[in-house]
Each structure stands twice: as C-alpha cells, then as structure tokens.
Amino acid sequence: MLSFFLQKKKSFNKENFWLDDIKKQPRPKFHTLTVGEVRRETDDCVSVSFVVPPSLKKEYCFAPGQYLTLKATIDGEEIRRSYSICSSPLENELRVAIKKIPGGKFSTYANERLEAGETIDVMTPQGNFTIPLKPDESAKYVMFAAGSGITPIMSLIKTILQYEANSTVSLFYGNKAVSTIIFKDELDDLKNLYINRLEIHHVLSREDQGTDWLKGRIDANKVRQYAQKFFTPAEIAHFFICGPEEMIYQVKDTLAELGIHDKKVHYELFTAATPTAKKDAGVTTYKSDVLSHVTVVLDGEETHFDISSKGVSILDAALDAGADVPFACKGAVCCTCRAKVLEGKVVMEMNYALDDDEVEQGYILTCQSHPISERVVVSYDE
Numbered sequence: 001m002l003s004f005f006l007q008k009k010k011s012f013n014k015e016n017f018w019l020d021d022i023k024k025q026p027r028p029k030f031h032t033l034t035v036g037e038v039r040r041e042t043d044d045c046v047s048v049s050f051v052v053p054p055s056l057k058k059e060y061c062f063a064p065g066q067y068l069t070l071k072a073t074i075d076g077e078e079i080r081r082s083y084s085i086c087s088s089p090l091e092n093e094l095r096v097a098i099k100k101i102p103g104g105k106f107s108t109y110a111n112e113r114l115e116a117g118e119t120i121d122v123m124t125p126q127g128n129f130t131i132p133l134k135p136d137e138s139a140k141y142v143m144f145a146a147g148s149g150i151t152p153i154m155s156l157i158k159t160i161l162q163y164e165a166n167s168t169v170s171l172f173y174g175n176k177a178v179s180t181i182i183f184k185d186e187l188d189d190l191k192n193l194y195i196n197r198l199e200i201h202h203v204l205s206r207e208d209q210g211t212d213w214l215k216g217r218i219d220a221n222k223v224r225q226y227a228q229k230f231f232t233p234a235e236i237a238h239f240f241i242c243g244p245e246e247m248i249y250q251v252k253d254t255l256a257e258l259g260i261h262d263k264k265v266h267y268e269l270f271t272a273a274t275p276t277a278k279k280d281a282g283v284t285t286y287k288s289d290v291l292s293h294v295t296v297v298l299d300g301e302e303t304h305f306d307i308s309s310k311g312v313s314i315l316d317a318a319l320d321a322g323a324d325v326p327f328a329c330k331g332a333v334c335c336t337c338r339a340k341v342l343e344g345k346v347v348m349e350m351n352y353a354l355d356d357d358e359v360e361q362g363y364i365l366t367c368q369s370h371p372i373s374e375r376v377v378v379s380y381d382e
Contacts, residue, residue, distance in 0.1 A: 032120070033051060034050065068125060074106065142169075169199070291306060291307075295377045313369060341363075350368050
C-alpha cells in the first residue's frame with residue numbers, strides 16, 4: 001500500500017501535484033470519470049478511486065485536504081454529495097472515502113452497489129482545508145479527527161510526511177472501537193515508516209485501552225490533557241480538526257483558551273451545521289422585503305431574474321432560471337457555490353466555508369445568500 005513512499009526520495013516540482021494557490025483554480029466543473037477501484041475499508045466504509053484521463057490531469061490537480069463532489073442518478077433522483085480526498089497529491093491517485101450513513105442515499109449506493117468500471121460524474125477538486133507546504137520546512141502539526149473525519153486528515157498526513165522531511169505530525173483519532181477505525185492498516189504502515197515523525201493516539205468510546213485519556217470521546221477536557229502530556233501548544237505550527245460538529249467546536253474553543261491564534265486552527269465540517277451553532281456570516285441581517293433584479297454571470301454568460309430578499313436563495317433562483325450554476329451541499333459547509341458580488345448588496349444566512357478575507361472581498365455562498373438591494377450582479381467567474 002505504501003510502495004510509493006518507499007521509493008527513493010527525489011526532488012519535486014510543485015506544479016506537478018498541487019496548485020500554488022487553490023483559490024485560483026478554475027470554476028469547478030463536472031466530468032464523467034470511470035471508477036478504478038472500490039475498496040472496503042471497514043464494514044460501513046469504502047474508498048473509491050477514479051481513473052483520470054491525461055487530458056483532465058491538470059483539472060483534477062488537488063491540494064491535500066480538498067474534496068470532490070460526486071453526482072449520480074439513484075432510483076430516478078439526482079443526488080450530489082461531497083467527499084474528501086484521502087490520497088496524497090504525491091501518490092498520483094484520486095481517491096475518496098465514503099462512510100455509509102443510515103438513510104443516506106448516496107453513501108448506501110456507494111457502499112452497496114458501486115463497482116469498478118462504472119462511470120460517475122465527478123466535480124473538479126475544491127476546498128480550503130489545506131495550507132501551503134515547503135520542502136525545507138521543519139514544523140510540528142497536530143491533527144484531531146473522529147470517524148470519517150480522518151479522510152482529509154489522511155491526505156494531509158501523507159503529504160506532510162513525504163514532502164516536509166523534517167516535520168512531525170501527532171494524530172488524535174476518535175472512533176467507537178478498533179474495528180471501526182478507517183485506514184487502520186495504512187495508519188499502522190505510516191507509523192512504522194515514519195516511526196520518529198508520526199505519533200498516533202486512538203481514542204475509543206466503546207473499548208477500554210487501560211487509560212482514561214484514550215477512552216471516551218475527544219472533548220475539551222481531553223484536549224487540555226493532551227496539551228499537557230503530548231504537545232506544547234505554542235510550538236505547534238498548525239492544528240487540523242475534522243469530525244462531528246460538537247467535537248470540532250470543543251477542540252477549536254479549547255485551543256483558543258490555550259492561547260492558539262485562530263489562523264493556526266483549521267477545521268472542516270462534513271454536514272450542514274445546526275442552527276444553534278451558526279457562524280457569523282460577516283454581513284448584516286435584513287428586516288424589510290426587497291424585490292431585486294439579479295444578474296448571474298457564469299462562463300461569461302448572463303442570466304437575469306427577479307427575486308425577493310425573503311424568498312429563495314440566489315442559487316435556487318438561478319437554477320430555476322435555467323443557469324447551470326455549481327452547487328453541492330446547500331448547507332454553507334462546502335464552497336462549491338462560491339461567487340463574487342460585483343454590484344449591489346446581499347446577506348448570507350450562514351457561512352462555514354469562506355474565510356473573513358474572502359467575505360471582505362465580496363465573495364458569498366449563493367446557497368445562503370439573498371439580495372437586499374434593488375439590483376445585484378453576482379459572478380461565478382471571479
């Protein structure tokens with residue numbers, strides 16, 4: 001499995017495997033790809049690789065931590081779901097992991113029916129759960145993951161260990177039991193290969209490992225314990241967190257209490273957030289109803305429609321008007337529907353994908369946005 005990493009170390013040309021600035025990637029587009037392999041990882045999780053033809057290699061260039069949006073018609077219904085890439089850009093493979101969710105149409109389809117050789121629509125990579133890496137860097141990283149939250153973390157770990165030969169990684173990974181640990185064998189192989197640079201702590205909620213700090217769930221108290229026992233917060237270059245929403249915010253808030261600047265803390269939600277945990281969208285809420293004339297620019301073409309500020313989102317209105325605008329989760333979690341306001345004003349209900357700088361520059365999540373001026377121009381081409 002790790003034969004690539006056992007190859008003789010060589011110098012890398014960064015352009016060959018991920019983009020210097022992922023925010024400059026072209027607008028995401030779907031292409032039909034062939035499934036290369038469906039590999040069983042646990043009883044309720046598979047990883048799926050895709051065959052990328054040479055003509056599309058550049059479009060599917062990705063940074064560690066990014067994700068793919070998959071589209072399939074299942075039982076007559078078009079379903080779109082986003083899944084993080086678990087492979088490293090250094091492996092020359094495009095692979096995602098899909099955990100079966102009770103009642104989940106796409107995850108059930110992928111775990112029970114999807115087979116190698118079939119074709120599926122795959123959007124080009126997206127996501128900001130990543131950082132620039134440097135071959136001469138000597139940094140310490142700490143990762144917190146739970147369940148399928150290991151997926152983007154896995155890509156980051158493999159890439160950091162291979163690309164930054166002097167950096168170290170500590171992983172705290174929560175699961176119910178040993179049998180539910182996704183990528184367990186691969187993590188063991190990595191630990192053996194990078195024995196002095198990779199530290200892994202499995203935290204199990206339903207199995208006793210003989211110590212309290214490895215039993216239960218990853219929460220605020222455990223983060224404080226780990227910061228005393230395993231790492232010095234001020235020495236860590238970056239923290240990455242991925243898993244259930246409650247875990248993410250407990251870890252994130254505790255790191256803040258420990259004096260960690262938020263620029264060093266990166267997190268990724270897998271599902272739409274609960275209303276009680278809404279993140280400040282960075283714009284003012286609205287009270288009055290405004291009828292707005294909206295223009296959406298996509299691939300240089302304009303689509304025009306009228307919409308009420310208290311009606312459907314700009315994304316849904318654009319789709320109703322016939323514009324083939326990109327989207328995936330519609331829950332403020334992914335960044336697929338990102339666009340820039342060129343004229344007028346809008347309000348976002350929720351935002352879990354854009355950083356403060358992007359909001360200041362006028363970028364919005366159109367799935368969460370409503371116009372609050374009489375004329376609005378939004379571009380997906382910026």
